[in-house]
């Protein structure tokens with residue numbers, strides 16, 4: 156049985172006042188909650204891990220540098236993320252790939268750094284609108300998987316998030332058939348490279364405009380083990396119903 160995971164990516168949203176959403180989410184959890192990972196902006200990491208102490212919610216960062224320390228103004232390293240009490244780190248989000256020109260090789264190096272610090276890497280992949288229109292989706296996904304994942308992937312140290320770029324923050328969601336096609340493809344590609352056991356055990360999340368109203372049908376798709384949620388993770392009132400839908404799936 157693969158774990159079900161509801162991950163929230165707060166992006167560059169939230170000051171200390173937003174920590175109250177973690178309390179509210181804890182109070183709103185269903186009886187048998189799935190795994191829940193909230194990824195706040197890095198200044199909130201230490202306080203967020205304090206805020207969820209005793210709750211099933213785990214905390215993740217949104218990025219980390221490949222080096223453990225050094226002259227990299229503005230960056231945070233994997234040991235710093237782990238020191239905060241966080242357990243996860245999102246890597247290769249399309250906003251990092253686009254706006255910070257991160258390559259698959261960068262994501263691979265960051266993944267190794269995350270593992271060295273005992274963090275679980277949530278590795279994001281996804282095609283652009285133009286790539287989907289050109290029929291290149293599976294080629295793009297395959298190349299990103301091959302390039303972004305180091306050797307040594309296990310079901311414990313890695314989570315894959317399929318996030319079509321055109322679905323992020325747009326309200327547009329792929330059809331359930333499109334989600335199924337890509338998730339099946341990812342599962343097979345992982346099994347081919349890392350063996351059937353790891354391929355079958357690795358959690359695959361869908362991300363891009365997930366909300367309470369579409370979560371149940373998305374979670375019913377085979378090989379969808381949860382979601383990486385942006386906008387709808389900011390408020391406990393919006394995220395709790397998504398968590399509940401996953402608990403029921």
Ligand code: PGA
Nearest residue numbers: 323324363364384385386
């Ligand atoms: P969204 O973002 O849920 O706001 O579309 C998802 C993401 O970027 O992880």
